Amino acid sequence: MNKLQGVICPMVTPLDENQNIDEAGTRKLVRRLREKGASGLFILGTMGEFPMIVEEEKRRLVEIVVDEAGRDISVLVNVSEQGPRKTERTLRMAIDAGAEAIVLTPPHYYNTRNKRELFNYYTSFSRNTDVPVIIYDAGYTNNSIPTDILLELSAERNIIGVKCAVFTHAPLLREFYGRDDFAILHGDETSLDLAVHAGADGIVPGISSLAVDLCVELFQSAKSGQLAEAMRVQKQLLHIQRTVYGVGGTHWGNGQKYALSQLGVCQEHIATTLLPLSEEDRRDIGSMLTTYGIS
Numbered sequence: 292m293n294k295l296q297g298v299i300c301p302m303v304t305p306l307d308e309n310q311n312i313d314e315a316g317t318r319k320l321v322r323r324l325r326e327k328g329a330s331g332l333f334i335l336g337t338m339g340e341f342p343m344i345v346e347e348e349k350r351r352l353v354e355i356v357v358d359e360a361g362r363d364i365s366v367l368v369n370v371s372e373q374g375p376r377k378t379e380r381t382l383r384m385a386i387d388a389g390a391e392a393i394v395l396t397p398p399h400y401y402n403t404r405n406k407r408e409l410f411n412y413y414t415s416f417s418r419n420t421d422v423p424v425i426i427y428d429a430g431y432t433n434n435s436i437p438t439d440i441l442l443e444l445s446a447e448r449n450i451i452g453v454k455c456a457v458f459t460h461a462p463l464l465r466e467f468y469g470r471d472d473f474a475i476l477h478g479d480e481t482s483l484d485l486a487v488h489a490g491a492d493g494i495v496p497g498i499s500s501l502a503v504d505l506c507v508e509l510f511q512s513a514k515s516g517q518l519a520e521a522m523r524v525q526k527q528l529l530h531i532q533r534t535v536y537g538v539g540g541t542h543w544g545n546g547q548k549y550a551l552s553q554l555g556v557c558q559e560h561i562a563t564t565l566l567p568l569s570e571e572d573r574r575d576i577g578s579m580l581t582t583y584g585i586s
Contacts, residue, residue, distance in 0.1 A: 292392060292423050295365065295452050295474040296492040297330030298506045300499040303547055304339040304352060305557035312351045316557025320500065321359040323556060328507040330493065331365035332356060333394060333454075337429065338497045340544060341369055343562035350384050357389035367425060371396040375415065382416065392423040394454065397434035406437050410444060417449040425476075428455035438462055445473045454478050454495050457486050464490040480532055484521035487513035497543075498532050501550050502585060505531070527583065534579040542568055550576050554586060 302324065305316030324332060334356055335341040335349060344352070353368055360366050368390035370381040375398075382393055395416060397409055417424045426444060428436045438460045444450050445467070452474030457464060467473050468490055476493045477486035483494045487510055499506040505524050513521035535546040545561045545568055552559040553576070568576075579585075 292365070292451065294471050294492065295331060295367075295425070295476060297494075298328065298499055298503065298510050299331040299333050299365075299367065299454075299476060299493050299495045300324050300329045300503060300506075301333045301336040301338040301478075301495050301497055302356075303500045303544070303551070303557075304335070304341075304344060304562070305548075305551075306560040306562060307558060308560055310343075310345075310348070310560065310562050312348050312355065313558050313560070314351075314355055316551075317352065317355045318359045319556050320551065321356055321364075324500070324503055325360065325364050327503045329364060329499065329503055331367055332360060333367045333369065333495060335369040336394070336427070336495075337431065338500065338544070338547070339369070340562045341371070346381070346384070349381065350388050353385055353388035353390055357391075365391050367392045367394050369394040369396070369427065371399070371427065371429075373400050374398055375412070378416070382420065386420070386422050390422060392425055392451070393420070394425045394427045396427045396429045397432045397436060399432035399434065403434045406440050409434065409436055410440050413444050413450065414447060417444075417447050420449070422449075423451040424449055425451060425474075426453040426455075428453060428460070435459075442466060452476055452492075457489070457491050458482065481529065482525075483509055483528070484513050484518065484525040488516075488518050488521065496528070498528060498535065498547065501535065501547050502528060502531050502583070504585070505583070531579060531583060531585075534575050537572065541566070542572060546572065546576060549573065550580060550585070553577060553580060 305313035368385040372378040456479040477491040509524040536543040
């Protein structure tokens with residue numbers, strides 16, 4: 292697998308009214324992201340509501356995305372569960388369904404007591420599968436991965452990258468500068484421009500299911516040294532995020548799906564327990580789509 296770089300979209304999971312996969316919407320979304328320049332698709336992540344999606348629908352999603360993506364774009368599948376046995380089952384499902392690489396958070400619910408637990412957890416999977424593994428240092432697990440453990444894991448043959456907030460792990464940028472065997476992917480949407488300018492290989496912005504064009508523009512500008520232009524686009528993305536996610540992220544999931552539904556991409560149904568959008572929220576999101584010419 293080639294080194295991951297560019298815009299890796301943490302895709303929302305299109306659902307129907309019964310919380311089953313909306314196949315038509317999924318295919319439209321994959322085509323839209325591919326045609327607008329995304330380098331990869333990261334499915335069943337936080338934006339993909341993975342803890343809420345039932346097992347059989349996860350499999351359907353992977354199969355549909357892999358089929359629609361073809362060979363043009365990498366498909367990364369988050370297989371994380373609360374513990375090893377459940378994760379192993381989801382991992383095997385994803386591989387059988389065609390995942391090109393798997394993404395793995397630390398275990399969640401129980402806090403780890405010793406950082407060696409995290410090292411052992413990752414190597415237990417990376418050494419027993421031929422599919423590349425990407426580490427996902429996700430804050431919601433309450434088991435953040437120390438930088439020294441990330442550095443140690445990067446030496447593992449089958450671990451090819453990490454998705455994290457890179458400024459929390461600044462030494463990674465220094466240690467991996469110029470290497471082609473390990474990718475640093477930045478997920479903090481407030482500092483995409485600065486991360487790419489500092490050396491991140493790729494960005495994983497939650498808003499990119501909707502504003503993928505601007506995310507690609509930001510990445511290309513920052514990568515080519517046009518930092519002022521990248522900063523300008525970053526400010527636009529911050530405004531879009533605030534509108535779509537709501538104050539304090541009150542409608543982070545249904546806001547983006549509603550926006551996509553207004554573009555005719557997919558339905559607006561969600562699996563999470565967020566309150567419905569207000570009429571004011573809907574008007575604001577509609578105005579934002581017009582303001583930024585998102586189509």
